[in-house]
Amino acid sequence: MTNLSVNINKVATIRNARGGNMPDVLKFAQDAEAFGAQGITVHPRPDERHIRYSDVYGLKPLIRTEFNIEGYPCDKFIDLVLKVKPTQVTLVPDAPDAITSNAGWNVKDNFSFLTDLVERLTGHGIRTSIFVGTELENIEWAAKTGTDRIELYTEPYASLYPSDKEAAVAPFVEAARFAKNLGLGVNAGHDLSLVNLAFFSKNIPFLDEVSIGHALICDALYLGLQETIKQYKACLEQ
Template sequence: MTKLSVNINKIATLRNARGGNIPDVLQMARDIESFGAEGITVHPRPDERHITYQDVLDLSPVLSTEFNIEGNPITKFVNLVLQVRPAQVTLVPDDEDAITSNAGWDTVKYKGFLKEVISGFKQNNIRCSIFVDPNPEMVKAAVETGTDRIELYTEAYAAAYAKGDKDAVKSYAECAGIAHDLGMEVNAGHDLSLENVGYFKKQLPYLEEVSIGHALISEALYLGMEKTIQKYLKLLK
């Protein structure tokens, strides 16, 4: 079964829009775990417009499932991850003012940098994942960084699937196979939803984990959080 990690950034966005503590990010994270999710993902950005650095510190001791912290490994982010020591860190090459993640790493160009950062995390027993596009060259270079996993950036798949183009999944299946053969595990995320995640899962036999936030939180507005999570878990079996 592919594990479901729920990205709770959008819950923090709603809280921050009004100030105060409604909705309660910590309580929502605990509820999401109780509904069956196998992990919680956060992506703190430098401007802290949704999940704040303090949120990350507060979440760490109360979670009972895997904690995955995403972000660009600037000094502040690296220090936060080393302080929290989550189960997994996912390295994403976001610009500081990026609205959302929009590209994977060039693992050829930044191989040396990534290798150094990952070495520091692994010395602290933190599993590492690198956000990459479905490009065989980028996947093959990723293994040389020492990363444990890659996370396939699925926006292109989601956009194509919405237009009826299911063949877009083929490049992801190819890259997942390459990663598996090279000894890396495979995660995926970005724009996955109840509509498209089932087909994606069926085509990628080596899919360890999906990280889903925007679509899942949006779908929960209609279906309720518990029912939405249960629907995802059924699709990911």
């Protein structure tokens, strides 16, 4: 069974547009869990343009499923996660001004940096995941860091899916199998949606987790949060 982790960044974006506390990010996370989400993901950035560091501290005692914090491992970020001690930290190579994650790590070029981080986080009982593309050599380098999992960056899959879904999924199937054979857990995220998730899940049935935010929040505007989570989970259960 693949877990659905709901990324609530966009909920915070709506709140921040007007100030105040509407919608309530903390309550939204609790409701998402109540409606069946098996995890909550946040991606705090230095400018706090969506999730704020205070949100992360507020969420920690409320989350009853898995709490995944993703982000670029600057000193401020690492200090946050060591204080909060979430279930999982997903390390992404975002620049501070990035609109959204748009590439995985070149692990070989950042090997010492990532290895030290993984060792430090693991020492505090936090599961680690490294955000990567589908290059097999890069995944092999990721395994050498000691990370528990990788997260496959799925925007290339989502982009090609409408025109050739078999070609779109093929490199991800190969990458996921390769990672699994190396003893890594496999997560996935970025631009997965109700349109393309079921096919992805069907072809990679041993996925541990998908993290979905933007598309899921957009769907919830039309379907409601409870129905949206139900439909996303159905995609993963086929």
